[in-house]
Amino acid sequence: MGRLRRSRVHNARRDVHRAARTRVRTRDLDQIQMIDLDPKRRAELEAQPLDFEKPGLAQHYCVECAKYYETDSALNSHWRSKVHKRRLKELKEPAYTIEESERAAGLGRAERKQPVVVPPPAMEVELTT
Numbered sequence: 001m002g003r004l005r006r007s008r009v010h011n012a013r014r015d016v017h018r019a020a021r022t023r024v025r026t027r028d029l030d031q032i033q034m035i036d037l038d039p040k041r042r043a044e045l046e047a048q049p050l051d052f053e054k055p056g057l058a059q060h061y062c063v064e065c066a067k068y069y070e071t072d073s074a075l076n077s078h079w080r081s082k083v084h085k086r087r088l089k090e091l092k093e094p095a096y097t098i099e100e101s102e103r104a105a106g107l108g109r110a111e112r113k114q115p116v117v118v119p120p121p122a123m124e125v126e127l128t129t
């Protein structure tokens, strides 16, 4: 009887630690929705000045995914990819806002009822004979 295999048996292990590192952290969906997708800001992001710290000198940026690409063709193939399309779908969902959380806690304005205005009683005309 040989040695039982013990290593590399956990095949469902995902690289969670790596994904949680601040270095690979990208912008949140609500940040993209509320800030980056604004047409003015979007144009700014798409025409960034040369940055030697960023991949591809920051010339090929995907606004939806908040990601830099090395070349134009890499960016173009990214736009056709599943990752990007899934991201577009995620961005269509309305972002979780402070208003929504307040509404959930019952503090929102939408739920607050208007005070009931009691109409003043109509003057009764007393008939005197």
Ligand SMILES: [Zn+2]
Pocket (backbone or CB within 6 Å): 062, 063, 064, 065, 066, 078, 079, 083, 084, 087
């Ligand atoms: Zn993308």
